[in-house]
Amino acid sequence: MDKNIKLPETEEGTVLFKTDPIIIKHHYEVDYLHSYAQDSPFFAGLANRKLLGSRCGACAITYATPRGHCMECGGATEWVELPQSGRVHTYTTCHFGGEAFLKETPFTLVLVEFDGVDTLFLSRLLGAEGDEVSIGMPVRARFLRNSKFKATDVYFVPA
Numbered sequence: 295m296d297k298n299i300k301l302p303e304t305e306e307g308t309v310l311f312k313t314d315p316i317i318i319k320h321h322y323e324v325d326y327l328h329s330y331a332q333d334s335p336f337f338a339g340l341a342n343r344k345l346l347g348s349r350c351g352a353c354a355i356t357y358a359t360p361r362g363h364c365m366e367c368g369g370a371t372e373w374v375e376l377p378q379s380g381r382v383h384t385y386t387t388c389h390f391g392g393e394a395f396l397k398e399t400p401f402t403l404v405l406v407e408f409d410g411v412d413t414l415f416l417s418r419l420l421g422a423e424g425d426e427v428s429i430g431m432p433v434r435a436r437f438l439r440n441s442k443f444k445a446t447d448v449y450f451v452p453a
């Protein structure tokens with residue numbers, strides 16, 4: 295039996311950001327094919343500068359974040375176009391975020407309320423931060439000109 299069995303050593307090192315706790319740089323990348331399935335109309339709507347929600351055919355609850363079936367009664371929903379102007383229901387400033395948003399911190403997230411819609415819509419607010427943002431503040435939707443077919447294709451600005 296060879297007691298000198300070893301993994302090969304490599305010469306590249308590890309980028310060490312911190313020692314307590316140890317934080318290293320680790321490259322991670324993956325191409326992921328993601329189906330929006332029944333949610334596809336929402337993302338197609340964003341590409342066409344429309345905000346689509348859903349309304350229950352049975353009890354008429356209208357969801358700003360679309361759902362295939364009603365959370366209250368279980369009825370099937372239909373797609374409806376939402377208003378593009380609303381009000382800040384609440385907001386928060388994010389000083390940390392996922393990798394996609396890290397470079398943009400701090401940024402403001404808002405829950406937007408719309409007339410005639412029963413639930414809130416989570417989005418980014420640009421053009422106002424900190425004390426400039428207030429509950430009830432009128433906001434309107436803006437859309438990326440070059441759609442990425444992602445929820446971040448829409449964001450809000452002061453109206």
Ligand SMILES: [Zn+2]
Pocket residue numbers: 350351352353354355364365366367368369
């Ligand atoms: Zn319902």
